[in-house]
């Protein structure tokens with residue numbers, strides 16, 4: 001009998017039942033891509049069928065495969081709804097399909113730009129690289145027990161998240177510093193450009209080692225996933241504990257190191273689970289615990305936690321499929337508006353960016369770090 005690889009075994013476990021298309025409880029749609037493009041190959045089941053065809057040599061690499069392969073936010077909602085064995089590998093299989101596609105036909109032009117800009121400027125936006133200037137600006141030490149890994153979106157686009165994180169750490173008297181960080185590699189990993197990531201990880205590991213830190217904190221859910229899950233999977237471990245800022249803030253409040261203000265007119269807030277923090281890493285509680293500590297009225301949306309609707313920005317889709325990405329974010333804003341909250345909070349700069357672009361002034365969109373900084 002011919003041996004089959006783990007990837008083949010995973011592919012054969014899809015029985016084409018279609019459960020991945022809906023949230024099991026309540027039959028709400030689960031897949032932003034399938035809902036928008038409305039064709040089988042834009043759902044997880046169709047993508048796995050494409051992978052199956054390629055693996056068996058029954059499908060040739062053809063331009064008609066490009067959109068089904070790349071128009072997936074890698075949100076992982078299909079993995080939650082699927083009941084088949086190996087369901088936890090669906091996103092990995094879609095990413096492996098992208099890796100193969102990039103090798104065979106090259107990356108999408110929008111995604112190639114990420115790689116070019118990371119090579120020239122160390123960030124996917126092509127912004128002027130500036131991490132070390134922050135060390136002087138905030139009088140940070142060269143050696144510290146904790147490194148704050150900012151992430152490119154907080155550093156170069158949503159920098160109020162970076163500034164409020166620094167402010168929180170300073171208010172709580174945390175011994176931390178910032179390194180000359182390069183992109184963690186998440187935009188490349190999500191878009192099939194895996195081979196370029198080793199150099200980035202090695203640079204970041206060396207920079208962190210030079211500080212003597214044993215803990216890395218990040219305010220970006222994409223970095224959090226990448227620095228732990230992807231670096232470990234690729235054998236690029238950082239040899240430090242990586243902590244998401246929501247987990248760290250919860251600890252600071254619990255230990256009495258961060259003092260919260262009292263508010264007599266509490267904001268009504270709701271919370272969006274970022275896919276990279278929640279479904280991908282299983283962290284649902286820390287942001288909610290922090291919101292419950294704060295002087296706010298916290299109200300949940302219907303589609304939350306494992307079954308939360310994606311913001312539409314991930315997987316390279318905001319760059320390559322902007323209209324669909326925006327429509328997906330608009331749906332999430334509608335979910336938030338239904339709660340009658342005035343403020344939508346998330347814990348990922350990329351979610352904030354995607355949701356803010358779709359917002360139309362219906363509510364305030366902020367990161368948890370901004371809210372905590374405002375109320376401490």
Ligand code: SF4
Pocket residue numbers: 013014015016017018019020021044045048078081082083084087090
């Ligand atoms: S991915 Fe899972 S839920 Fe979707 S069709 Fe295949 S077996 Fe069914």
Ligand code: SF4
Pocket residue numbers: 030031032033034042043044047071072073074075076077078079091
């Ligand atoms: S990861 Fe998200 S967008 Fe991609 S197929 Fe699964 S549910 Fe659809």
